[in-house]
Amino acid sequence: xxxxxxxxxxxxxxxxxxxxxxxxxxxxxxxxxxxxxxxxxxxxxxxxxxxxxxxxxxxxxxxxxxxxxxxxxxxxxxxxxxxxxxxxxxxxxxxxxxxxxxxxxxxxxxxxxxxxxxxxxxxxxxxxxxxxxxxxxxxxxxxxxxxxxxxxxxxxxxxxxxxxxxxxxxxxxxxxxxxxxxxxxxxxxxxxxxxxxxxxxxxxxxxxxxxxxxxxxxxxxxxxxxxxxxxxxxxxxxxxxxxxxxxxxxxxxxxxxxxxxxxxxxxxxxxxxxxxxxxxxxxxxxxxxxxxxxxxxxxxxxxxxxxxxxxxxxxxxxxxxxxxxxxxxxxxxxxxxxxxxxxxxxxxxxxxxxxxxxxxxxxxxxxxxxxxxxxxxxxxxxxxxxxxxxxxxxxxxxxxxxxxxxxxx
Amino acid sequence: xxxxxxxxxxxxxxxxxxxxxxxxxxxxxxxxxxxxxxxxxxxxxxxxxxxxxxxxxxxxxxxxxxxxxxxxxxxxxxxxxxxxxxxxxxxxxxxxxxxxxxxxxxxxxxxxxxxxxxxxxxxxxxxxxxxxxxxxxxxxxxxxxxxxxxxxxxxxxxxxxxxxxxxxxxxxxxxxxxxxxxxxxxxxxxxxxxxxxxxxxxxxx
Numbered sequence: 001x002x003x004x005x006x007x008x009x010x011x012x013x014x015x016x017x018x019x020x021x022x023x024x025x026x027x028x029x030x031x032x033x034x035x036x037x038x039x040x041x042x043x044x045x046x047x048x049x050x051x052x053x054x055x056x057x058x059x060x061x062x063x064x065x066x067x068x069x070x071x072x073x074x075x076x077x078x079x080x081x082x083x084x085x086x087x088x089x090x091x092x093x094x095x096x097x098x099x100x101x102x103x104x105x106x107x108x109x110x111x112x113x114x115x116x117x118x119x120x121x122x123x124x125x126x127x128x129x130x131x132x133x134x135x136x137x138x139x140x141x142x143x144x145x146x147x148x149x150x151x152x153x154x155x156x157x158x159x160x161x162x163x164x165x166x167x168x169x170x171x172x173x174x175x176x177x178x179x180x181x182x183x184x185x186x187x188x189x190x191x192x193x194x195x196x197x198x199x200x201x202x203x204x205x206x207x208x209x210x211x212x213x214x215x216x217x218x219x220x221x222x223x224x225x226x227x228x229x230x231x232x233x234x235x236x237x238x239x240x241x242x243x244x245x246x247x248x249x250x251x252x253x254x255x256x257x258x259x260x261x262x263x264x265x266x267x268x269x270x271x272x273x274x275x276x277x278x279x280x281x282x283x284x285x286x287x288x289x290x291x292x293x294x295x296x297x298x299x300x301x302x303x304x305x306x307x308x309x310x311x312x313x314x315x316x317x318x319x320x321x322x323x324x325x326x327x328x329x330x331x332x333x334x335x336x337x338x339x340x341x342x343x344x345x346x347x348x349x350x351x352x353x354x355x356x357x358x359x360x361x362x363x364x365x366x367x368x369x370x371x372x373x374x375x376x377x378x379x380x381x382x383x384x385x386x387x388x389x390x391x392x393x394x395x396x397x398x399x400x401x402x403x404x405x406x407x408x409x
Numbered sequence: 410x411x412x413x414x415x416x417x418x419x420x421x422x423x424x425x426x427x428x429x430x431x432x433x434x435x436x437x438x439x440x441x442x443x444x445x446x447x448x449x450x451x452x453x454x455x456x457x458x459x460x461x462x463x464x465x466x467x468x469x470x471x472x473x474x475x476x477x478x479x480x481x482x483x484x485x486x487x488x489x490x491x492x493x494x495x496x497x498x499x500x501x502x503x504x505x506x507x508x509x510x511x512x513x514x515x516x517x518x519x520x521x522x523x524x525x526x527x528x529x530x531x532x533x534x535x536x537x538x539x540x541x542x543x544x545x546x547x548x549x550x551x552x553x554x555x556x557x558x559x560x561x562x563x564x565x566x567x568x569x570x571x572x573x574x575x576x577x578x579x580x581x582x583x584x585x586x587x588x589x590x591x592x593x594x595x596x597x598x599x600x601x602x603x604x605x606x607x608x609x610x611x612x613x614x
Contacts, residue, residue, distance in 0.1 A: 058569065059568075059569060059570040059571060059572070061569045062571065064580060065579055066555075066581060066586070067585075067587065070581075072588050101426070102426070102427045102461055104427065105426065105427060105461070105462070106426065107426035143569055154501060182594070194611065227543070229489055229490055229517065230543045230544060231543045231544045231549075232490060232491045232492065232542060232543075232544025233544070243517065244517075245490070250517075250520045251429065251431045251520065252524075268455070290476050299531075313614075340460040340461060341463070341465075342460070342461050342463060343463065343493070343513055343522070343524065345492070352492065354492065354493055354513070356493065356495065356511070356513070358497055360502060366497070366501075366502070366511055367497045367498070369493070369495045369511075371492065371493040371495075371513075374472075375547065375551075376544060376548070379543075379544065379546055379547040380543075383543070404508075408570060409570075
């Protein structure tokens, strides 16, 4: 067992060890570096071109979402969750509304749950497309990003068709969806599902057997399974090391237990395996979306209106007295969940996204904690970068798949 | 770790939406982790609470590391994944202890979660979990940054999200005002934004 309180010894080659004067150079990478995916700063200690120590400095995008959560009513926090991980906003909404629904003890109708799954999987594909484009761009394959951003537009068009927004969608609501599914939307999603596998083959043609890509990614940033578990990694970073943990399979939420899909696993735990895992995840997401579209009821309720925690529908507010009173209270005061604490995790595109909410019985959460996957995954960067080359650090930051809005919250 | 070693997925579509079985038995007297911890740490064990089927074990803060190490290394429990470590400021809810340090554990082979809590007052220290889980490093640093809880045995306890020279205290404490203690002039504005909503200063032409 490795003692993690001690700094990891750096394996230097022999002639480097016998050098009497080690000439170390401290290099700041970021916060405005194009390959750090935002405002990440990495303080690198270099010896020649080899990384001796690596210290990620974060917090440049810290907006205090958790503190803001303690001063907003439950339904008002949903837009804040968009702003944490803005490339996969529906997944963030999903984690939060599921945690609040668990706290309140309500459940969205079946049709809404299917559409939530569809939107979350589309968000996963969109996030992976951004990741693939920027990761390849960092390593030097410029053309991939043109392809992936082209296809991400199609997903954003679907989001726009559904809720009017493209990036910060504010899509999910506590209890389901209050907006209707546009009649053309299922066919749009189906068209996208028919199209994307062809596009994924294009990306793979560009990368998977590309000798430059292989040289830059194979054997780089190896994380052994035990180390990955010890670093609390989740998502593709953990599965790339061969540990089978996917929240959708291990603890199915929504209706994932009715869906047939596979969890891709890596074998070596290097950058290349994590790339393969994420590309395969996109294909599995397509499978999930297609099954959801087959199974989803054509019509039916989209919101759990029978619950007291949900804002009543407009037509009932206008016709019945008690619903008008409920609507009034809901808007003026918000709703008060029971006292207690819940933790709910969803499989975000980056890993396990968990919301831990403590309620004191008031309409404002007493504590709202976001367990963001990127924050936890990013701390394995010093481990991966020990003894690596400077150019590999760019590949390592890319392979962790961070969004600084989610790291800093 | 292959599929054969893992426990089967719990039964489909339970009665209530939150009754998932992902946290083990709901009765603390039947929960294997509660039984084992109560037996092994008779003095440090305080209580076991269930809400929405989520099992929470509360222990004394001195024993936190031993309890988590016991849960991790126990051959039948194997809570080997530290999902989350955070804290809650309980200032408005009780007199003391002031904070709750909340550790979310997960067992990858058994597919079960568990929450371990310990209470800590301002100025007291909590044993760090970094010797057990490397992933506790940044989570504890964030906890220190936001609440000022000191983790004893942490190799590198300094601020992480806020600047290193932040001298205004710890923002997730309940007495910390939402907009901070100080007024800051924003770029493009002549005077600081007022704390009361309404009359925002005009931007300079």
